[in-house]
Amino acid sequence: MGRFVRSPKDVVTGLLLIFLAAWFAWLGSDLPIGRAIRMGPGYFPLVLCGILAALGLIVLLTGLAFRGDVEADEDARRISIPWQGLVLVTLSVVVFGLTVRPLGLGPAMGLAVFISSTASRKFSIFNGLVMTAIMVAFAWAVFIKGLGLPLPMLGPWLGGY
Amino acid sequence: MEIFDHLALGFSVAFTFQNLFYCFIGVLLGTLIGVLPGLGPVPTIAMLLPITFGLPPVSALIMLSGIYYGAQYGGSTTAILINLPGESSSVVTAIDGYQMARQGRAGAALATAALGSFFAGSVATFLLAVFAPPLADLALKFGPPEYFSLMVLGLVASVSLASGSVIKALAMVVLGILFGLSGQDVYTGTPRFTFDIVELADGIEFVALAMGLFGLVEIVRNLEDEHSRSVLVQKVQGLMLSKDDVKRIIAPVLRGTVLGSFLGILPGGGAMLSSFAAYSIEKRVSKHPQQFGRGAIEGVAGPESANNAGAQTSFIPMLTLGIPSNPVMALMIGALIIQGIVPGPNVVNEQPNLFWGIIASMWIGNFMLVVLNLPLIGIWVRLLTVPYHILFPLIIGFCCIGVYSVNNNVYDVYAMAAFGVFGYLLVKLDCEPAPLLLGFIIGPMLEEYLRRAMLISRGDPTVFVTRPLSAVMLAIAVLALAVVLLPSVRKKREEAFKE
Numbered sequence: 001m002g003r004f005v006r007s008p009k010d011v012v013t014g015l016l017l018i019f020l021a022a023w024f025a026w027l028g029s030d031l032p033i034g035r036a037i038r039m040g041p042g043y044f045p046l047v048l049c050g051i052l053a054a055l056g057l058i059v060l061l062t063g064l065a066f067r068g069d070v071e072a073d074e075d076a077r078r079i080s081i082p083w084q085g086l087v088l089v090t091l092s093v094v095v096f097g098l099t100v101r102p103l104g105l106g107p108a109m110g111l112a113v114f115i116s117s118t119a120s121r122k123f124s125i126f127n128g129l130v131m132t133a134i135m136v137a138f139a140w141a142v143f144i145k146g147l148g149l150p151l152p153m154l155g156p157w158l159g160g161y
Numbered sequence: 162m163e164i165f166d167h168l169a170l171g172f173s174v175a176f177t178f179q180n181l182f183y184c185f186i187g188v189l190l191g192t193l194i195g196v197l198p199g200l201g202p203v204p205t206i207a208m209l210l211p212i213t214f215g216l217p218p219v220s221a222l223i224m225l226s227g228i229y230y231g232a233q234y235g236g237s238t239t240a241i242l243i244n245l246p247g248e249s250s251s252v253v254t255a256i257d258g259y260q261m262a263r264q265g266r267a268g269a270a271l272a273t274a275a276l277g278s279f280f281a282g283s284v285a286t287f288l289l290a291v292f293a294p295p296l297a298d299l300a301l302k303f304g305p306p307e308y309f310s311l312m313v314l315g316l317v318a319s320v321s322l323a324s325g326s327v328i329k330a331l332a333m334v335v336l337g338i339l340f341g342l343s344g345q346d347v348y349t350g351t352p353r354f355t356f357d358i359v360e361l362a363d364g365i366e367f368v369a370l371a372m373g374l375f376g377l378v379e380i381v382r383n384l385e386d387e388h389s390r391s392v393l394v395q396k397v398q399g400l401m402l403s404k405d406d407v408k409r410i411i412a413p414v415l416r417g418t419v420l421g422s423f424l425g426i427l428p429g430g431g432a433m434l435s436s437f438a439a440y441s442i443e444k445r446v447s448k449h450p451q452q453f454g455r456g457a458i459e460g461v462a463g464p465e466s467a468n469n470a471g472a473q474t475s476f477i478p479m480l481t482l483g484i485p486s487n488p489v490m491a492l493m494i495g496a497l498i499i500q501g502i503v504p505g506p507n508v509v510n511e512q513p514n515l516f517w518g519i520i521a522s523m524w525i526g527n528f529m530l531v532v533l534n535l536p537l538i539g540i541w542v543r544l545l546t547v548p549y550h551i552l553f554p555l556i557i558g559f560c561c562i563g564v565y566s567v568n569n570n571v572y573d574v575y576a577m578a579a580f581g582v583f584g585y586l587l588v589k590l591d592c593e594p595a596p597l598l599l600g601f602i603i604g605p606m607l608e609e610y611l612r613r614a615m616l617i618s619r620g621d622p623t624v625f626v627t628r629p630l631s632a633v634m635l636a637i638a639v640l641a642l643a644v645v646l647l648p649s650v651r652k653k654r655e656e657a658f659k660e
Contacts (some may be wrong), residue, residue, distance in 0.1 A: 013590040020339075028353060030281060038622040040348055041346035051335050059203060059329060065561075086582065089581065117553075122548070123550065131554050143566065
């Protein structure tokens with residue numbers, strides 16, 4: 001990205017918005033549009049996609065325009081993503097989703113809490129296990145005993161029902 | 162006086178054991194999360210939404226509102242004691258409050274914050290009681306075109322008052338509306354944007370979206386710069402205010418209350434904007450502005466009153482028009498919808514128990530907060546020592562079970578994860594996710610009113626400008642947008658938010 005790109009961040013944002021507009025338009029492409037007097041399910045979404053794409057274009061163009069003050073936009077240049085936190089947090093949630101039916105609430109909750117606790121730089125196995133135990137006990141007491149959620153603590157794979 | 166009948170009804174609702182209990186839980190949780198940095202009212206309310214399922218609507222709303230205004234109290238405690246605002250609305254309190262604490266006047270600062278908040282909260286609640294019913298009556302006369310324009314105005318105003326790029330915020334609103342349209346079309350039953358997944362036929366679950374965008378994103382954001390908080394907690398002494406102090410805070414509290422009450426009603430306003438505005442006003446009218454930043458008690462009194470007043474009056478558009486003025490109110494509307502109540506002007510008349518019960522509970526809750534915050538300050542201070550790496554896995558556990566329990570649907574859990582990643586990407590690109598949530602809530606209503614309006618007008622789009630009320634609202638929206646997009650105003654605005 002040469003010096004003509006003022007803000008890669010804005011360029012990426014603009015492209016993302018245009019992509020999303022196109023994506024939604026494509027998803028809704030077989031919805032009947034109808035006419036203004038009796039709008040079909042596809043009418044309003046299509047209008048919105050148009051607006052979104054236009055806004056994306058504006059963001060893209062302002063990102064491309066070079067204004068000369070490089071230093072002021074230094075912050076806009078960097079996009080740093082600490083992958084570890086993002087990946088582990090997301091993974092813990094997905095694992096919960098995958099395991100809550102077959103394994104039951106207890107193991108799913110335990111896995112989610114333990115995996116997510118490793119995302120911290122201050123993670124220690126002992127702390128992780130203690131928190132896992134606390135949260136599993138808490139989930140059992142509040143959600144199963146207290147609120148009576150229809151969720152087995154142990155799922156079918158572990159001998160539950 | 163009709164209003165006293167209404168208030169009596171409200172208090173009779175709020176004073177039942179159950180509702181007092183939930184009010185207490187709400188303000189307690191609110192104080193707690195206000196004190197804990199890194200956990201704000203939006204993720205907390207999102208997390209608790211599924212739990213409110215099993216409660217009667219009044220109790221649910223009483224508890225959730227308690228969390229919101231309770232957080233305003235709690236946030237100021239940390240701002241004053243350790244210069245770490247627990248809430249964005251108490252950022253300015255930290256400036257002078259922390260200086261007071263360093264001079265050994267932490268007690269006075271805390272007392273000022275609590276009493277100012279209590280006074281402002283009570284006044285603003287009274288305003289809510291007085292102005293909400295007539296506003297709702299007015300709104301009942303609205304036809305679909307007026308409603309459509311009102312919603313457009315609400316969305317535009319919330320965007321122009323928020324910080325950051327207006328264009329990006331507008332794009333987030335539009336994106337939010339698109340996500341909000343997922344699910345079956347109301348008129349034809351055609352599934353839209355459901356990716357052919359049967360479980361998504363009812364649309365994207367609101368709780369999943371809110372928890373992903375606010376709960377998970379906040380966590381990943383906080384993990385980015387984990388620093389150990391060194392908590393230097395001195396013993397807090399001298400909660401009593403001297404006569405001189407009282408004299409100095411009366412005017413700022415009054416000004417803060419008026420300003421906060423007004424700004425709270427505006428879409429996009431609410432607690433944060435009010436406190437910033439109040440601080441700059443106090444600084445301007447003060448006879449000794451050089452004291453500001455060095456422990457001026459006015460710099461605590463004004464913003465603290467304003468943020469609480471704003472928190473209270475931001476309920477007005479939510480309860481009377483069904484329009485959220487900030488993300489917390491969007492969640493409240495979500496809670497109403499979960500309870501099967503259609504938000505809008507009918508709530509005041511058709512659900513008087515709910516409406517007046519909530520209002521009465523705010524007085525009770527504000528009173529509880531003073532009691533909770535002043536004598537028990539030591540307990541809250543100790544909570545500050547809970548490290549974040551202990552806290553966040555528990556929050557994630559809560560989010561998981563919370564979102565799953567809404568429909569017993571694992572797709573909601575995956576949706577939450579997806580919105581977490583997406584929201585984080587947006588934040589990295591300087592797009593705040595708050596407008597997206599507002600759009601998501603308003604989207605379906607917006608479409609419905611648009612379609613109805615067009616049906617009535619026989620497909621003539623000029624209906625929005627030929628009906629006077631609607632035209633005025635659209636004009637204000639266009640004006641608001643034009644003003645914030647003007648280059649000169651834009652620069653000033655950026656400066657204002659930096660301050």
